[in-house]
Amino acid sequence: MDLGLAGRVAIVTGAAHGIGYAHARMLGAEGATVVLNDVDAPALAAAAQALAGEGLSVATLPGDATDETLVRSAVAGLNERFGRIDILVNNAGIGVKPAAAVAELPLADWQRMLRVHLDSTFLWSREVVGPMRAGGFGRIVNTSSMNFTGGGRPGVAHYSAAKAGIVGLTQTMAKEVGAYGITVNAIAPGYVATELISTFSDDMMARLANQNPVGRLCQPAEVAALVAWLCSMHAGFVNGECICMDGGRRDFFWG
Numbered sequence: 177m178d179l180g181l182a183g184r185v186a187i188v189t190g191a192a193h194g195i196g197y198a199h200a201r202m203l204g205a206e207g208a209t210v211v212l213n214d215v216d217a218p219a220l221a222a223a224a225q226a227l228a229g230e231g232l233s234v235a236t237l238p239g240d241a242t243d244e245t246l247v248r249s250a251v252a253g254l255n256e257r258f259g260r261i262d263i264l265v266n267n268a269g270i271g272v273k274p275a276a277a278v279a280e281l282p283l284a285d286w287q288r289m290l291r292v293h294l295d296s297t298f299l300w301s302r303e304v305v306g307p308m309r310a311g312g313f314g315r316i317v318n319t320s321s322m323n324f325t326g327g328g329r330p331g332v333a334h335y336s337a338a339k340a341g342i343v344g345l346t347q348t349m350a351k352e353v354g355a356y357g358i359t360v361n362a363i364a365p366g367y368v369a370t371e372l373i374s375t376f377s378d379d380m381m382a383r384l385a386n387q388n389p390v391g392r393l394c395q396p397a398e399v400a401a402l403v404a405w406l407c408s409m410h411a412g413f414v415n416g417e418c419i420c421m422d423g424g425r426r427d428f429f430w431g
């Protein structure tokens with residue numbers, strides 16, 4: 177299926193590693209020019225070099241995705257450079273290390289979690305509306321988690337709250353911009369094999385795989401394939417959705 181992504185300009189936040197890198201690779205392979213953002217500048221440069229080596233059209237935008245000044249000037253600069261912004265994938269995120277029950281959760285940890293996941297999603301989404309509206313086309317895909325759709329694992333209330341907030345933002349914004357040809361959707365992956373969960377023990381990884389109805393963890397490229405389709409010309413009537421990609425697990429038992 178031709179996704180109609182050739183010539184599109186896409187921004188992916190948190191693109192130096194894991195799922196974000198897979199998004200950049202998938203969108204680039206489908207013909208989009210991909211602008212990779214990440215706070216990890218050396219890894220970002222290496223990621224872009226690897227993708228360029230595959231013949232993909234990429235650019236980099238190092239920096240913190242929660243920095244309002246950076247986001248505003250980056251989107252304006254990209255719009256000036258490319259004359260369009262078609263796709264935004266809000267992916268930047270951090271894991272929970274260490275887990276803490278609400279009764280023990282420091283305010284700073286709570287605020288950092290909301291800032292990285294929710295503030296960044298809000299900031300980038302707000303800035304791209306103008307260019308997308310001018311182009312009459314836009315695809316925004318936000319990253320929630322099974323941690324929210326599955327009901328929330330004890331010890332990660334700040335992560336679950338951020339991912340819940342992302343769905344609320346998605347549903348509301350979808351109604352605000354749908355008439356301009358812009359869709360806003362979210363994905364809610366289950367456990368995906370990336371560095372984010374690399375602190376889990378081998379034993380825990382094996383159990384998580386065995387507990388899943390599919391019998392394994394999700395791969396980043398599988399998430400990227402779903403997102404590429406959501407960004408395609410075929411997905412114009414999918415709007416305000418949060419799509420679970422958890423192998424059918426749906427709940428959050430732990431142990």
Ligand SMILES: NC(=O)c1ccc[n+]([C@@H]2O[C@H](COP(=O)([O-])OP(=O)(O)OC[C@H]3O[C@@H](n4cnc5c(N)ncnc54)[C@H](O)[C@@H]3O)[C@@H](O)[C@H]2O)c1
Nearest residue numbers: 190193194195214215240241268269321367368370371372
């Ligand atoms: N791995 C999973 O099991 C899983 C499951 C559900 C949802 N998610 C979500 O998917 C997204 C990607 O996760 P991943 O597993 O690829 O993680 P990862 O740790 O492999 O990659 C996250 C990337 O985000 C970048 N990043 C972190 N803070 C940033 C900031 N402030 N500004 C810019 N970049 C920043 C990191 O440098 C890194 O490159 C996250 O939003 C995460 O919450 C992951």
